[in-house]
Amino acid sequence: MNGNAISNNANPQPPPRTQGGGEDFRAVNYETGRKRVPLQTRVLDGLTMVAAFLWLLPLIFSILMSLRPSAEPISVGNIFFGSSLTMDNYQRALLVSAWGAHYVTTLIFVLGTLAVQLVTITMAGYAFARMQFWGRGVLLTVLLLQLMIPPGVLLVQNFATIRELDLYDTRWALMLPYWSSAFGTLLLRQAFREVPYELEEAARIDGASLWRILFNIYVPLSIPSYVAFALVSISSHWNELLWPLVITRTEEMRPLTVGLNKLFNTSDTGADYGLLMAGTLMVIAPLFVLFLVFQRRFIESFASSGIK
Amino acid sequence: MAAVSAAPTRKQVSWRTRILPYLLILPSLLGVLTFTLLPATRTLIDSTFKPPRIASGEATFVGLQNYADLFSNEHYLGSRFTRILGNTLIFGFGTVGISVPLGLALALLLNRRIRGRGFWRFSFFYPALLPLIGAASIWAFMFSSTVGLINTVLRSLGHPGVDWLGNPDQVLLSILFVDVWKQAGYHMIFFLAGLQNIPADVYEAAELDGASGRQQLVYVTLPLLRRTVLFVLVVALTFAFQTVEQLGALGQGNPGDRGNLLLYFIFQNIGERRNWGYTNAMSVMLALILLVFTITNFVVLERRRGDER
Numbered sequence: 001m002n003g004n005a006i007s008n009n010a011n012p013q014p015p016p017r018t019q020g021g022g023e024d025f026r027a028v029n030y031e032t033g034r035k036r037v038p039l040q041t042r043v044l045d046g047l048t049m050v051a052a053f054l055w056l057l058p059l060i061f062s063i064l065m066s067l068r069p070s071a072e073p074i075s076v077g078n079i080f081f082g083s084s085l086t087m088d089n090y091q092r093a094l095l096v097s098a099w100g101a102h103y104v105t106t107l108i109f110v111l112g113t114l115a116v117q118l119v120t121i122t123m124a125g126y127a128f129a130r131m132q133f134w135g136r137g138v139l140l141t142v143l144l145l146q147l148m149i150p151p152g153v154l155l156v157q158n159f160a161t162i163r164e165l166d167l168y169d170t171r172w173a174l175m176l177p178y179w180s181s182a183f184g185t186l187l188l189r190q191a192f193r194e195v196p197y198e199l200e201e202a203a204r205i206d207g208a209s210l211w212r213i214l215f216n217i218y219v220p221l222s223i224p225s226y227v228a229f230a231l232v233s234i235s236s237h238w239n240e241l242l243w244p245l246v247i248t249r250t251e252e253m254r255p256l257t258v259g260l261n262k263l264f265n266t267s268d269t270g271a272d273y274g275l276l277m278a279g280t281l282m283v284i285a286p287l288f289v290l291f292l293v294f295q296r297r298f299i300e301s302f303a304s305s306g307i308k
Numbered sequence: 309m310a311a312v313s314a315a316p317t318r319k320q321v322s323w324r325t326r327i328l329p330y331l332l333i334l335p336s337l338l339g340v341l342t343f344t345l346l347p348a349t350r351t352l353i354d355s356t357f358k359p360p361r362i363a364s365g366e367a368t369f370v371g372l373q374n375y376a377d378l379f380s381n382e383h384y385l386g387s388r389f390t391r392i393l394g395n396t397l398i399f400g401f402g403t404v405g406i407s408v409p410l411g412l413a414l415a416l417l418l419n420r421r422i423r424g425r426g427f428w429r430f431s432f433f434y435p436a437l438l439p440l441i442g443a444a445s446i447w448a449f450m451f452s453s454t455v456g457l458i459n460t461v462l463r464s465l466g467h468p469g470v471d472w473l474g475n476p477d478q479v480l481l482s483i484l485f486v487d488v489w490k491q492a493g494y495h496m497i498f499f500l501a502g503l504q505n506i507p508a509d510v511y512e513a514a515e516l517d518g519a520s521g522r523q524q525l526v527y528v529t530l531p532l533l534r535r536t537v538l539f540v541l542v543v544a545l546t547f548a549f550q551t552v553e554q555l556g557a558l559g560q561g562n563p564g565d566r567g568n569l570l571l572y573f574i575f576q577n578i579g580e581r582r583n584w585g586y587t588n589a590m591s592v593m594l595a596l597i598l599l600v601f602t603i604t605n606f607v608v609l610e611r612r613r614g615d616e617r
Contacts, residue, residue, distance in 0.1 A: 040521075041420075048417045052431040055489065059434065061457050062446045073455035076464045120335045127332035136329075143336060146344045148602040150550045152571050153591040156578050157347030180339025210328070239439035241553050242575075257439045264445055264557055273449040280442045287437045295426060 066090065066277040073273070089278035096275075097259035098251040099282065106255040109174045109244075110237045114230055116179045121229070124180075125188025126214060130200070146182040152242065159246050173247045174255070178237065184229045191222035231294060238287055256283045348595070355588035359581055367585075374589040385586055388565050388573070393593075395480055396570040400548040403487040408544055410488065411495025412537070416525070418496070419503045429500075432493035440490075444554035447486045448473075451558070473559040479567035483558055487551060495540050502536030503529070535608065542605035546598055570594050 065074070066089050068082035127133070128140055151158075158177055167173040199217050208216070219226070241257040248254045263279040355374055357367040377383040379390065414432050418425060435443060450457050451472035459469035472482045506529065514524050552572040555561060561568030561576065568576075574590050577583045 044417060044420065045422055048422060048428055051414070051417075052428050055435070055493070056431045057457075058446045058450055058489075062449065065449060074457065074460050075455075076460055079457065079460055079464075120339070123332040124336040127329040131329040131332075133326070133329040139333060139337065142345065143333075143340050145348070146340050148599050149344055149348050149595050150546075150571075150598055152550050152552065153574075153595050154344065154347040154351065155575075156587070157350045158343055160350075161342060161347060177339070177343040180336035182336075182340070185336060235437060239437075239442075241439060241441050257441055260439065260445070261441050261556070264441065264448075273452065273455065276445050277449060280445050284438055284442050288434065291433070291437055292430070295430065 062277040062280060065273055066281055068274055070272060070274045089274040090282070093263060093275050093279040093282065096263050096279070099256070099259060101252040102254060102256045102259040105171060105174075105253060106238060106257075108171050109240075109255055110234050112171070113175045113178045113237055114233050116175070117181050117184055117229075117233060118226070120180050121184035121188050122214060122219065124185045125192055126218060128185065129189045129192035130197070143180075143182045143185060146180070147186075151177070155242060155246060158243075162247055168247065169249045169253050171253060174244055174253075177243070178233075181229075181233070184233070187225050187229055188222060191225035192218050195221050227294075231290075234290070235287060259283070351588045351591050351595075355585060355592050357585050359584040361582075363581075370585070374585040375593075378586060378589060378593075385577075385583065388568075389586075389590065391565050392568045392570055392573045395566070395568060396549065399480060399484055399487070399551075399569055400545060402484050403491065403548045403551075404541060404544040406484075407488045407491040408495050408537070408540055410492040411540070412499050412533075414492060414496040415499030415503055416529075419500060429496075432496055434493070435490040436494035436497075438490065440551065440553035441557060443486065443490050444557035447489075447554075448557045451482060473567070474563060476563050476566040479559050479563065483555070483567055483569075486554060486558065487548065491544065491547070495544060498536060498540050498543075499533065502533050506532050538608050539605065542601050542608065545601045546605070549594065549598055549601075 061079075064080055067085045067087075068074070068089075069084060069086050070089060070092075072078075072082040124143070128136065162168055162173045162176070165173075165176075167176065195218055200213055203213050203217060239257060240255070241261060244255050244258050245261065248258070260279055260283045263276060356369060356371055358370045358374070359367055378386055380386040381390070418429055418432075422428065438446075449455075451459075453459055453469065453471055453474065456472070458472070462469045470478060473479050510528055510532070511524060514528050519527065550571060552569055552575065555567070555569060555572045559567040561572055565573075570590060571594060574587050574594070577587050580587075
């Protein structure tokens with residue numbers, strides 16, 4: 001499709017024109033058969049790499065810091081490595097909090113929330129996309145209030161509600177406020193609207209029930225939106241701190257971020273950054289893996305789901 | 309056969325058809341009523357009351373007095389509130405004003421053909437995957453005056469170093485900087501998606517007309533990205549005004565509220581019973597600011613959908 005397609009000089013044809021907004025500036029030099037890289041491309045490539053390096057610096061140095069002996073903070077002329085590499089910080093970080101329990105709680109919180117959300121947003125998404133009913137506009141606006149009023153503002157009043165429901169310090173309390181999602185409903189409403197209505201009509205004539213229509217037509221055709229929603233939901237709840245901090249008390253009920261917060265408070269003296277970085281890296285590692293696995297899907301699904 | 313067994317009376321059909329949509333949206337609606345509408349109403353009501361002096365007493369209705377107090381310089385919270393509100397506006401518009409153009413620039417850089425594109429994308433996007441408290445603790449280390457990376461490097465270059473979180477004139481900038489670092493890559497993802505949605509034949513046509521790369525950027529790419537830009541701006545503003553968890557690790561609002569933000573100030577006062585009316589009034593004001601952005605967002609989204617028809 002572009003200049004790269006012709007890499008050997010035996011091909012006498014001129015290179016095809018580049019497409020896609022000048023994505024490829026490289027052209028083939030016919031005499032040498034080598035690719036000629038324009039200066040502009042080199043400059044932009046260089047700029048990208050320098051910027052990426054700056055962005056990565058905090059991560060690189062938090063990893064280095066976590067592997068340094070805690071008695072040796074970085075100093076002028078000695079910023080990369082200490083006298084030895086050590087896992088000591090990780091071992092100490094493990095002792096600060098009940099990480100196993102935190103991991104379990106985070107997984108239950110994140111996946112439990114997502115599972116229920118998938119059901120509620122599918123149902124509501126379909127109703128708002130394809131059904132006519134009295135008060136549809138008003139009810140959609142009510143649902144959208146969730147997007148308009150930030151959860152942070154409602155924290156204390158929601159705390160009161162959870163206490164009234166007698167759910168304080170349970171995993172139910174963590175999940176409950178997130179079981180309905182206006183964001184997800186909007187996403188699926190749009191995806192469902194793009195499903196050809198003829199498919200549903202045909203299925204109805206064949207006597208298919210609503211559930212069959214949903215699961216055999218709408219859901220499979222909207223997978224990119226589901227993936228996009230799942231990734232957004234998982235990453236936001238994995239990182240949640242304030243709500244779990246307020247709504248739970250015992251260690252087993254608290255997710256990873258609260259453990260991390262505790263780490264920060266215990267090393268409040270300020271100097272023990274090795275411990276802090278080790279703990280931080282333990283908490284963020286799984287999300288990184290998830291992103292690396294889904295990276296392509298992540299970007300593609302954002303593109304096709306309409307949250308452009 | 310199917311027609312016979314599946315043909316209920318007209319009355320049954322209309323009853324089921326009528327009730328079904330409500331059943332489908334009921335779970336979602338219940339959630340919003342319990343965890344958004346109810347607490348929002350309570351916040352609004354509580355913002356017009358003064359809490360009782362003693363725990364068993366009755367709250368007194370004061371109308372808009374709580375709001376007036378917050379904007380009065382004589383009041384013990386008033387002077388702090390106006391400063392923090394100012395910080396919040398600077399922080400919100402400042403981070404968005406920098407991180408959104410930066411995200412667009414990064415997307416343009418990475419939408420080109422470049423070796424190892426996935427890796428470069430990851431290096432800009434990974435901060436968005438971090439929990440705020442995680443990002444903040446990394447930057448607490450970067451910013452530390454004594455053992456921090458930045459000051460150590462500055463000192464090795466002969467510069468005395470900067471008090472990133474302790475200097476009243478610096479602290480807000482430092483917090484803003486962390487947010488730009490964290491958010492730019494997130495915006496980049498949206499812009500990349502927007503760029504990939506621009507059909508290739510538009511560029512082919514521009515090229516046939518002899519448009520240079522720069523002209524294509526200015527006259528084709530940017531105008532076609534207009535709605536993505538608007539959308540990202542609104543999302544970014546909404547997010548920036550709610551960003552507070554990192555302050556726990558980055559100065560906790562100090563020194564002297566110069567590094568404080570509205571939502572964090574609300575949290576700081578949440579346990580104070582005598583300030584209950586004020587925290588609720590501040591919550592209402594924050595909600596109103598955010599409401600402006602989200603309504604804009606919705607209008608933009610709907611209009612774009614309308615255009616696609």
